[in-house]
Structures are given as structure tokens and as C-alpha cells.
Amino acid sequence: MNETTSTVADEVSSYGEILARDGVPAALISMRDIWRTYQMGEEQVHALRGVSFDVQRGEYVAIIGPSGSGKSTLMNIIGCLDTPTRGRYWINGKLVSEMDDDELARIRNKEVGFVFQTFNLLPRATALHNVELPLIYAGVPAAERHERAKRALMSVDLADRMTHKPNELSGGQRQRVAIARALVNHPSILLADEPTGALDTATSREIMNLFERLHAEGNTIIVVTHEPEVAARAHRIISIRDGRIEKDERIK
């Protein structure tokens, strides 16, 4: 009950915001003049200097750039782990750039599924429990939670590894657990940060194939990477350099 009302309230307020400015962005993700500035002692460091782009529902986007280009900062902002210093950012019509900590936590829970380079699984928990984690914070009842977590693990072909702990799984299997965890709460975007960075070539290919399949099933995917082979799988590549978008090209 509560959840419905708060969601409605979010939408109403962001709708008001939008009307007051330049209209409702129809895109799933919409960034307008995003700046992120860090204070390093006396000096101000601009990690992002006015980034603007849209991502439509169902797109498969790669964000590439050399280290220090600001792509990690951009990923953190897309994933709502961080907030921009300036500029506006909408996910799914919600103006997240103005949200507080707890509202951002809810967006991360409902709208974003993270896949990390180092998997970031809880080491002491089983695969099943790791996948259940977002559902616990979403308040899903235990029985439904198990059911959905099992289905998510099945969809990444790990039906026989549910009770294993991360240290009993191979790198590729761990990353697939992480992908199941990212997908279990049906997020709007799947956000992957160097998802194959810790994997060998064969396993990398396997994971990228899985991404392709998930995309084909209708998921919106954003991959942050510096590997050209990984980026080449996407349908659109956004290149970042010195905190700005250098190139934004559709390749498929």
C-alpha cells in the first residue's frame, strides 16, 4: 500500500519538475548537462563536464574510454550510487538527481541491476541467498523470494549450483550469479562495469553471449568497458574522454 503511494508521489513530483523545465523526457535514461566535481584539497577536479545523452528502452549501449576519462564516475551516477554535482538525470521519468539517500536506495533496488568486474557477491552466502538479496530489501515475502531467485538462477543456467558459496564456483559461474542477482527484481536497466575484466577469454565470450541473449529478451543493457571486443557486441558506443562525450555512434 505504502509503496504504491510513494511511487505515485515520486512520479507526481518529478512530473511537476519536468513541466517547469523542458518537458518530460520519453527516454528510459535521460542525462542533461551532468557535472561531477570532486574537491581535492584546494583544487577542484571535474570528473564529468557536462554530459548529456538519452538511452531508449531496449538499447544495448557500451560506454568506453581510457582510465581517468570519467567513465567510472558516469557509471556510478547512472547506477544511482553517486549524485551529480550539477545537471539533471531521469530514470524511467523519475528525476533521480534530486533524490536523497533512501530514495536512491529504492531506485537502485527497483530500477538498476548491477554487474561488477569483481562480482561483489557476499562470500558467506549461497548463490541462492546472494540472488535473494535485492528481494529482501524490496520486502518480498520469503516463499516468493525463493521462487524468483531460483528462476533467475535457472535463467543463467545455474540451477544445479544454488546452494554453492561463491568460493565453490568458477569465475564465470560467479558472474552469472551476479547477473541473476541483477535481474531478479526486474530492473529497468542492467548496468555492467567491466563485466569480463576478471575472466579468461572463453568465459568472457560466454558472459557476453549471455548479455546478448538478455538483450534479445528485451532488457536494456549498459556496459562500461575499455575492451574493444566487449564494446563491439553493443549496438551503440558512447566514448568518454576528459569528462565529456567524444563520440556517440550507433554501430548496428
Added chain:
Amino acid sequence: MRLTALFGEAFRLALWSLRANKLRTFLTLLGIIVGVAAVITVVTIIKGLDQTVANTFSSQGSTVFSVSKRPMVILSREDLVRFNKRKDVTEEDAEALARACSSCWRIGIAANSPNALVKYGDQKSENVLVRGISLSMFAIDDVNLAAGRTWTETEGAAARHVCVVGADILANLFGGASPEEVLGRTLRIAGQPFEIIGVAERLGSIFGFSRDNFVYIPYEAYRRVFGGRTSIIIFVQARNAEELEATKDEVRTIMRNRRGKTFLDEDDGFALETQDVFLDLYQKATSNIYLVTIGVAAISLVVGGIVVMNIMLVSVTERTREIGIRKAVGARRRDILTQFLVEAVTLTAIGGAIGVGLGFGTAYGLALVLGFPVLISVWSAVLGVGVSSAVGVASGLWPAWKAARLDPVEALRAE
């Protein structure tokens, strides 16, 4: 629903970390275990003592009081000097009460010689309480005999050298002979022969002091052997507990008249006491013990709480990345806060439970050695676990708050 899921998750986590670091957990909880165990032990033992004391003093009952020159408990030298200046309480006082006191049911007199030497053959026993008593004292003190009889009125009046002995006399002078065997034997008390005509039932000991190391002899015989110039104690029994106060008032009035005291005199010139004096003293002593124990427990709980806080801070640092992961998948500040608080409380509650167990165990062992009943009270167990849980909340709050405030980006970057 969300809350139960969160508590389930937090509780599961708490058990994980306890199992992962058994030794560390134990050391962390030591302060709390000791604090709770100390309180439980002391409370349990004092409860047991209370029971013993209540049983002991109820043998004379709440209808008996004594009239004596000095009170049973004297707290200062000045008081002792003052009491010694009073007139002796004498047989004449007792006779006057017997004549004039209409509400007195029984009146008895006693004179004590606390450290008399008693011999049988070449066996001797020091520190025996030799008591010269009137026959009525057997009824007032509710003395039951294991064997033999008390003396008769005639024997008493004739100052016959007969005696009734306590169970310790059999053990110390007769090598543990049975009560029947010693009847008719002759003891030497202060050099005079006394024939044993009765043996009292065993009363047991209190605080390690035996209550069976006595010899009762007729008051008239006592006076001849020990001399008549000591002050005696008069025991008065009221008909029932309701009349006790009225009886005390009547006795007080009669005694004050005999001492020539007017209503202007503050001091009675004698002490009129029930056994409540001992109970008061006992309660004062135990309440002090309670206070000291609570002090010790409070200190160990505070120290224990600081240790728990310290270990929780370590735990937050160690698990920074885990906190980052949880935040990334949607944990809010209050979710992380709850998690670490539940963990701290689970930890300390387990410590409290161990302390309760240890405390009951220690109390049981001590009670077995010292010989009094163990009364396990549920509320002290509940309180022990409850207080240690509260310590968990207090010491977990700051670490949990630190964890909740972590920045997710920073936390995910941690090793």
C-alpha cells in the same frame, strides 16, 4: 513483511559472524558473561539464604520477644558502656511479670554461659553454650526431643543436676553415639556432674555456625554452678501474632514501673526485642552485598559493552565492502543500521544467556558445598538477558550508525 525479512537476514548474519570467530566472540563477551554471572550467583545464593533464615527464625515464631539488660546487637562502644550501667534483669522481674501481665501467655527465663567447658571422661569440648533455663523455655523455643525427656517442675525447683543436650554434644564427646545411648551418662559442666536425661533434635547450622552445640540445665542448678549475679533474659510469648504488640506494651509498662521510669525518660532501662533484630541485621547485610554486586556487575557490563563496541567497529571496517554491496542492491541506511544493531544485540544476548547459565551453575555448586537450598528465579534470568541486550543496543548503536552512513561508492572500493 519487509521487517521480518530484514530481521531474519540480520539474525542469520549475526550467527554467521559468531560461528566464523568463535574465540573472538567468546573473548568479546567475557565481560558481559562475568557481570551477569556474578549477579545471578549472588541473587540465587541470597535467595537461598533468605529461605534458610526464614525457616530458622520461624522456629521461635513471631509471638516471642525477650527482655534483657543489653540488646542482642550492639553497634558501638558508647552504647555498650551505657547498657552496662543499666540495672540487671532479675528473677524478681520475671516473677512480677508472671503476676501482673495478663496478656502474657508463657514466660521463661534463661541465663547463658556461651563458652563453657564440658567434659565426658577424658573427652572435652570448649565453646559449648550452657544455658540455664526455666522449664517453660522448652515450650517457648519449641524444642523437640530426639530421645529422653525434659526435667520436671520438682527436679527444676530442686536444682537437680540434669541436662538436655544438643546433637553436637553426641558427636564431639560421645564419638557420634545415638541419642538413646547417651541417656543416663554423666557430663561434667564447670567441674560439676550433670546427668543427661534428654537429647534435642538436630537443628542444623546457619552461615556455618552450628545451632546444636548446647547443653540446657535447670535455671536453679545454673545459678548454683555459675553464680546468680549475672543479668538474665526473660522470654515472653504472646497468645498470637495479633496480640504481640499489646503484650509488648504491657510488659514494657510493667518493667518501666519496676525501674521507676516516668514517661519523661526516653530510655526504658532494658531492651525489649523480637528476633526481627536479627532479620533486620541480616537484611542490612544482604542489601549491602546486593549493592556491591550490582556495582561490580555494572562495571563489568560497561567494560563489556565497550569491548563489544570495539569489536563491532572492527566488524564494520572488515565488512565495508559487504555494506557497499548491500547498498548497491537497495539497502537503505536504516536497513544497514538494523542489521548491525541486531548483530550486536544477538551477540550480547547470547553472552547474557551464557552468564545466566554460569551464574546458576556457580550458585548451585556453592549451595551444595555450603548446604542451603537453591532457588532459581526466572525473573533474574530474564533480567540478565534483558540487561545484556540493552548493553548490546547501547554499544552497537554507534558502529551501526557508522556503517549506515558509509558512501556506497567508497564502500564498494574497499578491500
